[in-house]
Amino acid sequence: MAYEFQVVVDAADPHTLADWWAETLGWQVEPSDEDFIRRMIAQGHASEADTTVHHGVLVWREGQAIRHPGGLERAPRVLFQLVPEGKTVKNRMHLDVRTGGGDVAEVVAALTARGAKFQHDGRQGPHTWTTMTDPEGNEFCVS
Structure with missing residues (x-):
C-alpha cells in the first residue's frame, strides 16, 4: 500500500x-x-x-x-x-529546489536578498548545487 x-x-x-x-x-x-x-x-x-x-x-x-x-x-x-x-544542528532531511534549467546564480542571489544564507557549493560528477539556509536556518539546496 x-x-x-x-x-x-x-x-x-x-x-x-x-x-x-x-x-x-x-x-x-x-x-x-x-x-x-x-x-x-x-x-x-x-x-x-x-x-x-x-x-x-x-x-x-x-x-x-x-x-x-x-x-x-x-x-x-x-x-x-x-x-x-x-534549530541547533544540521537537518537530517532537506528540500532540493530545482530551477528547471534557470540560472542558479541568479536564484541564489535573489534568495540571499530575501534572507537566505549561502553555505557552500557542491558537486558530484556533472551535477552541481548550492546549499543555503532559509531565514530560520533550515538547510536546502538549489540546483
Whole structure:
C-alpha cells in the first residue's frame, strides 16, 4: 500500500516562514478559514490563545501550510509547525529546489536578498548545487 504524506518543518514563526517558502517556490499559502476557527472557539474545541493574526487574518497559531498551485496531486503539502526551541544542528532531511534549467546564480542571489544564507557549493560528477539556509536556518539546496 502506498501512503500519502506531507513534509513538516519546525519553525519559530511558522506563518512568516510559510510566506517566505511560498514566495521562494511559487506556491500558495493555504487560506485561513476564519469562520471555522471562530466556530471551534465558540464550541469550546479551541481558545483565543490557539490563534493569532497574520497579515490581518485570524489563523491558527501553531502552524501554516503551503501547497503547489497544481494541488496535492502535483506535490505534497508543506506544513510549518511552531516549536519552542530553535534549530541547533544540521537537518537530517532537506528540500532540493530545482530551477528547471534557470540560472542558479541568479536564484541564489535573489534568495540571499530575501534572507537566505549561502553555505557552500557542491558537486558530484556533472551535477552541481548550492546549499543555503532559509531565514530560520533550515538547510536546502538549489540546483
